[in-house]
Amino acid sequence: MPTGVALRDPRRQLFEAAERVLLRDGPSALTSRAVTTEADCAKGVLHRHFPDFDAFLAALVLDRVARLDTTSAGLLAAVGQGTVVGNLTEALTEILGPVAVAVVGLTVSRDGLRALLRETRPTGVPLLSDATEVLACYLAAERELGRLSPAADVDALAPTLIGAGHLLLADRTGTAPDAEALRRVVAGVVGASLACPPGNRPAPGEHPGSL
Template sequence: MPTGVAMRDARAQLFDAAERVLLRDGPNALTSRAVTTEAGCAKGVLHRHFADFDAFLAELVLDRIARIDDQSVALRESAGTGTVAGNLTRALMELFGTVAVAIVGLIISRDELRARLRQARPSGVPVLAEAAAMIAAYLTVEREMGRIAADADVDTLALTLIGAGHLLFADRKGAPPDAEAVGKVVDTVIADVLQRRLL
């Protein structure tokens, strides 16, 4: 896109372009030139909207975290419907079937980005921490409804599910796991709290 031609919602277009580069080529290929080329705009467009490239990347991560917040609401609203394992499997597939794994790789690979994100999120790995909070909030509601054991440690269960889910989806070159593979992991992780509830 030539300089002087307005982009509609430039931030969203730049974020989407960064996501495509990240998914296709990995975190090492993510540069301001790669993003603007992918978006079809002049390099100056990015710098008109963001102080520098790391500021752009931090905003990209925060934007994707906001999507997890939206997913969290939907997951909590599913409590009491379907099965606990089914709801968790769908949540993990939706979370890690997107750009979340690539974003985590990006955060880990860029020191300046991590430092900027620490200012707003002082603990945990961004994206994974929010995902674990989403799962814990859902499991808390299910525990209150009596669908999992009253003494279930929802925080540990959430961390276990997020860690296992991340490992399942971490190979960006291979085929992603299917719902059956994810469901098997979910069933194993939550089996004890479901079984004890039935005793």
């Protein structure tokens, strides 16, 4: 007799089940059996949709990458609005959410998964490198608008923001830092590159990132 329940959208429900296992138990606990048990479906469902478990995991990673399109659209819509530091802080909070950080850890920990991803993505860490491109595009748009210094090196600032943000947010078991802690990190990275419009210079001792 078949076990489990029928899935209306098997791929999506399997991805969501895998994310729950990742968040609850970590990358080492993620197996095909754990995923199908979490999804409450027959064990064969996963292998009907994916050649093997690494192929499933690669699709899971790329699904998270695809979600960056929404973040990118939101950031570009915010160009010239609010503050650069505020926009970046909000974007990093979304980009480096608990599931995304867990997916990065999964990628780093599984040789077979990395090898499969490298067939189409030969450089960088998937998700982190894609997020870096998202931030670089936003920073370039703000530089063109004049809210960043013309000398701002967006190709250096973007990976620095991703690296610093990931270091701050990567501890899956610890207490999550508050938004202010991340904002301070962002301000520290981009503060020197922010353009100060005439008549709106920071007061003595005030960090330009508050503008």
